[in-house]
Amino acid sequence: MANIFSLIFLFIVLIVVFSSFVTVKQGTIAVVTVFGKYRRILFPGLNFKLPLVEQIYSRISIQNRSVELEFQAVTVDQANVYFKAMILYSVFDQSEETIKNVAFKFVDERNLMQALIRTVEGSIRAFVATKRQADVLILRRDIVEHVKEQLDQILEGWGYHLQDLQLNDITFDDVIMKSMSQVVASNNLKAAAENEGQALLITKTKGAEAEGNAIKIAAEAERQAAQLRGQGIALFREEVAKGMSVAAKEMNDANMDTSVILFTMWTEAIKNFAEYSKGNVIFLDGSTDSMKRTMQELMSMNLLNMDQKKA
Structure with a gap:
């Protein structure tokens, strides 16, 4: 009988000893409560906790997380705009106050995601509602900056930080696209x-x-x-x-008459006319008076040239 009680006692001791140590994975922070009240946080590694008193309330990931969105907005000129976006967010930091906000602000992860998505969608819709349809496509960067400016303070109160918002696709109705x-x-x-x-x-x-x-x-x-x-x-x-x-x-x-030179030139000219005329007809007056007149003109020209040279 004593042996049975010894075994039971040993078993209880082992349970208490093993329940006194908890392992927290890398990239995770554990939140410890005592009878439902927040007590402290445990960082990655092997940690000690009071057995049967301290309980692990939740394990919070401090790694980056992403979520995809699809929603619709309406411009100031009543055009429907369809967005496909991706949100990248994470825990703001590893401080105790931030981890408490993350652990206790929302009932569960589902409620957090719903609030985050609706907040992002509302901010984008409010911005697009002041813009014209023709301007939306060129305002992609402005939309992202507007959302970050609007959400940073809100998310910080929840213990989170919006690292990036990517608008992967912006489309309109088929009629507008055409x-x-x-x-x-x-x-x-x-x-x-x-x-x-x-x-x-x-x-x-x-x-x-x-x-x-x-x-x-x-x-x-x-x-x-x-x-x-x-x-x-x-x-x-x-x-x-x-x-x-x-x-x-x-x-x-x-003592020869120089007119012979002029007569020779005149006859040579007639000869050239005959050789190179190429079938053209040239009419020359061959009468004695005409020859005499031509000779006189040639002699006059010769005398004129000689006078010019002497001058």
Whole structure:
């Protein structure tokens, strides 16, 4: 009989000893109560508690947690906006006061999540209600900053901190989405037309500049060619005049009539007309009077050239 009581006593002692130690996992803080009243918190590791007196009320995770939201808001111009968002939150810090708020502010985790989600949704709806539908898409960052500013103080009172709010998707009714697509398409067409017009203008401008440059180059080439032709004719005439002067001087020294030179030039001209006329008909007056008149004109021109040289 004594052995039975000894075994029972030993069993009770073992239960008391093992119940005096509790293990708290990493990333978790345990809340201890005594007869339902808050007593203290236990940090990760092996901890001692009074057996049969202190109880583990809850284990609170201090790790980051996330939750996804889907809700609807209405803009100031009565357009429905559909949001898909993700909330990232965590316990504000590991202080005793913060852990007490987390442990006792809400009945359970479900009530906390409901309050958190509804608060975020309400803040976004209030912000969107003051904006136009066309402005919502470009105000994504402003919406996030507004929600954080509104919720930080509220969540801190609950013992939590909103680390991030991501608006993953913002959509509208199908009719609005189609109209927005049409606006984007028309703007793209307008931009394409403007770009095409600019390209055509540039092409025509470059073509006109090239044509103008070509005309300038051709004109300059023609000017230089005309100048060279004039210089060539001048040199030809100068050489002819020199040759005629030498021939005339030699004929004067030989007491010959210089008119023979002019007659020879006239006959050579007729010969060249015949050789290079290419089938054209040239009418020359071959009468004696006409030849005499031509010879007189040539002699007059010769005398005029000689007088100019002497001068």
